[in-house]
Amino acid sequence: DAGVTQSPTHLIKTRGQQVTLRCSPKSGHDTVSWYQQALGQGPQFIFQYYEEEERQRGNFPDRFSGHQFPNYSSELNVNALLLGDSALYLCASSSAGGGRTDTQYFGPGTRLTVL
């Protein structure tokens, strides 16, 4: 049973560029959430996708956008990169539409460095 997978593992970009990160949920899961973790801090919620729609969004600017595909995989896009976007980006998946009693499982993360 494959867990949550993310690609790429590491990424280096320069300011102003755009980046796309990818996530495949755990088998049987239909809900994908994205989190940003700055160095030395806890993860911060970016947004959640369910049924190919953004269901909930954290306090992140519109430069952060996403997509969910019919196979439940998801992409996170960040435009006009800033130095402050350097972080570990984590994807989490859950089942049953992310219900109130559901457990979230996290992928290994993508470490983004913006120079």
Place this chain on the structure above:
Amino acid sequence: GIQVEQSPPDLILQEGANSTLRCNFSDSVNNLQWFHQNPWGQLINLFYIPSGTKQNGRLSATTVATERYSLLYISSSQTTDSGVYFCAVFFWWNNAGNMLTFGGGTRLMVKP
């Protein structure tokens, strides 16, 4: 939104020692999870524990929902227990999804 505070922020133990990590949260929650983040960044699920007590080997956790706190116990610590421990909670409201709010973490170092 819900506030989550973890203590202590840093902890250094000698191998074999026991420890207790605390998580306080500011409001009622439907879900509480404990995670261990390894040096490579992977968040590993330890417990899903919105209330009550659970045990898994040398680890156990207790959540007292009415008093809004949870405790993670590590007994007979090993060097492989080193890393950051996070508590995360959410409150299910109006079918809005299960967004997790994380605490700042407890950074644990176990010395041989």
